[in-house]
Amino acid sequence: MTHFWKSRLLALAAALLPLAASAQAPAGKVQLGVVTALTGPLAAPGVFQMNGFKLAVEEINANGGITVAGRKYQVELKVYDTRANPSEGASAMQRLATVDKVPVVLGELSSGVAAAIAPIAQDYTMPLILTVPTGPNLTEQGNPYLFRVNANNLQLNQALAEFLSKQGWSPISFVAWNNDAGRGGVIGIKELMPAATKDGYVGYFNVGEVDFASHISNIRNSKSQAVMLFMDEEPGSLAIKQIRDAGLKVQMVGTLAMGSDRFLKRLDAQRLDGMVQYNAFPPNADVPRIKNFSQRYKAKYGEEAHGFAAQSYDGVMVAVAAMQAAGTVSNGKAIRDALAKVDHQGVIGRIKFDAKGQASPAVYVTQWCANGSRSILYPENLKAGCGAG
Numbered sequence: 001m002t003h004f005w006k007s008r009l010l011a012l013a014a015a016l017l018p019l020a021a022s023a024q025a026p027a028g029k030v031q032l033g034v035v036t037a038l039t040g041p042l043a044a045p046g047v048f049q050m051n052g053f054k055l056a057v058e059e060i061n062a063n064g065g066i067t068v069a070g071r072k073y074q075v076e077l078k079v080y081d082t083r084a085n086p087s088e089g090a091s092a093m094q095r096l097a098t099v100d101k102v103p104v105v106l107g108e109l110s111s112g113v114a115a116a117i118a119p120i121a122q123d124y125t126m127p128l129i130l131t132v133p134t135g136p137n138l139t140e141q142g143n144p145y146l147f148r149v150n151a152n153n154l155q156l157n158q159a160l161a162e163f164l165s166k167q168g169w170s171p172i173s174f175v176a177w178n179n180d181a182g183r184g185g186v187i188g189i190k191e192l193m194p195a196a197t198k199d200g201y202v203g204y205f206n207v208g209e210v211d212f213a214s215h216i217s218n219i220r221n222s223k224s225q226a227v228m229l230f231m232d233e234e235p236g237s238l239a240i241k242q243i244r245d246a247g248l249k250v251q252m253v254g255t256l257a258m259g260s261d262r263f264l265k266r267l268d269a270q271r272l273d274g275m276v277q278y279n280a281f282p283p284n285a286d287v288p289r290i291k292n293f294s295q296r297y298k299a300k301y302g303e304e305a306h307g308f309a310a311q312s313y314d315g316v317m318v319a320v321a322a323m324q325a326a327g328t329v330s331n332g333k334a335i336r337d338a339l340a341k342v343d344h345q346g347v348i349g350r351i352k353f354d355a356k357g358q359a360s361p362a363v364y365v366t367q368w369c370a371n372g373s374r375s376i377l378y379p380e381n382l383k384a385g386c387g388a389g
Contacts, residue, residue, distance in 0.1 A: 030066070030073045030329040032057075032319055033080075033096035033105035033126075035117060040083035041207055042109045044233055045257065045308055049109060049132055051301055052312030053077055059296075066320050069327040075320065078102055084109060086116035093117040097124035103329050104129060104319045106312070111135030111181055121145045125332040127322070127339055131315040132308050135181060136188075139358040145332075147339050147357040149318060149348070150311045151280060153181070153188055159363035160253070160278045161192035163378045169226035169251055173200030173219045175212065175239060176230035185230040185255075200224035205235065212239045216246050226251040233257045237266035244271045256280055259366050259374065259389070261304040269372035279364040281307035281348055282376055282389045293347040307348075311361075314346035364389075 034053055037046040057075045060066060065074045078100050080092035089108060096102050097120065104127045108114045111133040118138065121128035122145045130138065130148040134156060139148055151159075164172070172193070176182030186202060200222040203215045219227050227250050229239055236258050243250065254277035257263065264272065283294040283305040293313065297305035318339070323329050326338035344351045348361045365378035366389035374389025376382050 028071060028073045028329075029076055030068075030323070031076045031078045031100060031102050032316065033093075033100060033102035033107075034077050035080050035082050035089055035092045035096070035105060035107035035113070037084040037109045037113075038079070038081035040081075040085070042084040042232075045109055045132065048306040048308035049107070049312045050079070051297070051306075052131070052309035052314075053106060053316055055297060055300055055309070056313045056316035058300075060316070060320065066324060068323050068329050073329060075316075082108060082110070082113050084113060086110075086113050089113035089117045090120060093120040093128075097121075097126050101330075102126070103323065103332055103335055106131060106315045106319060108133055111138060112179075114138050118143050118146045125336070127319075127332060127336045129315045129319055129339070131312040135184065139356040143357070144340075145336055147318075147353050147359075149315045149346075149351055149359050149361070151361050151363050152358060153185055155360065156256075156278050156280075156363055157185070157188045157192055159378065160365060161189055163276075163365045164226075164253070165194045165197075167226075167251075170196065171198035171200035171222055171224045172253075173222055173224040173227040173250075174202045174230065175215045175219075175227065176202075176204055177235075178204035178206050182230045186228075189228065200227070205231075209235070210238055212242045213246075215239075216243055216248060219243075219250060220246075220248055224250055226253055228253040229258070230255060231257075233263055233266060237263065240267060240271055240275070251276075253277065256307055259368075260306050262306065264368075264372055269368070269370060272368040272372075273370045274368065276365055276367045276377065279307060279366045279389070280361065281305070281310040282364050282366055282374065283310075284374070284388055285364075285376060285382060286384065286388065287382070289345070289347055289349075310347045314344070314348055314351060317346060318342055318344050318351055 082089035106129050114133040122143050134153045136152045136154045174186045176186050201218040252275040259277045259279045294305040322335050322338040326334040351359045366374045369386035373387045375386045376384045376389045
């Protein structure tokens with residue numbers, strides 16, 4: 001072989017070497033931070049949130065991971081338990097930013113914890129995607145690194161008030177948690193109700209209280225036709241049982257936590273029959289994106305899909321879409337800018353953030369039926385009978 005051809009072959013081999021190395025290189029890994037309540041008073045809804053995160057990551061990785069700037073990555077979750085405590089949430093965020101150095105954080109459950117960790121996200125230019133907290137003020141602080149996939153209390157209340165205004169239930173009473181979420185919920189819904197709706201009794205309870213007898217007496221004395229319960233699963237089931245066992249014939253209105261099969265297991269169909277609640281994700285709706293997710297969720301976890309899980313699944317997908325659009329798994333500012341432009345068709349519907357970082361997903365009102373299934377009452381275009389909700 002002549003010196004000329006030997007030189008050409010050596011040059012060609014050198015040129016192909018990086019391509020061969022790249023083709024054989026193992027996929028990288030990218031960690032997404034997660035802050036949620038794994039223990040403590042909000043541990044039960046925390047399970048749904050984690051189920052959504054884990055299902056999304058499992059499906060992404062089963063399909064080969066994600067490709068960012070031409071490189072393949074497997075996705076992992078770095079999870080910290082906040083126990084619904086703001087100080088523990090802040091500590092976890094600091095660690096995710098300074099030790100784990102994750103590009104994005106997902107979570108939380110408590111609006112109070114979310115308020116404590118959001119400034120840290122901004123300080124470290126690390127986008128925070130909320131998938132459950134509903135406090136409206138969270139996206140009113142001018143924090144460009146905060147995004148929320150789920151509807152806030154104002155959006156939920158607007159949908160519920162529109163539905164309630166057509167029912168003619170008056171007076172309406174309220175029993176709510178004695179915290180910002182509970183008091184804010186009561187104030188918000190009352191402001192949206194028609195002027196003709198009379199106020200009934202308004203009462204608040206602290207975490208851990210189990211006796212609602214005094215509230216029931218006051219609701220009865222107010223001659224209310226309906227009572228709204230701003231609370232989650234555990235106190236909600238206790239309040240409903242005590243209201244029904246007291247023979248109080250009043251229309252009950254609940255929250256997101258009271259519209260799932262999991263909640264039905266705490267009570268029975270007879271006590272829930274006729275109760276309505278706003279809902280972020282009716283798992284049995286005849287909508288392809290909802291049906292497909294619900295089937296996959298049930299196959300994985302052996303139970304009915306939940307709105308918190310659907311929202312959290314979409315949160316992961318939005319984070320991934322932003323990293324791909326930004327072309328980076330490390331530059332928080334570039335990922336933030338990509339999040340601001342995301343237009344994602346998710347399980348809960350279209351996710352597109354406004355200038356404050358708030359998405360506007362659909363809100364539903366479902367009603368419990370005597371057989372333990374649910375119907376969809378709102379919005380009108382998706383109204384469907386028992387078994388659809």
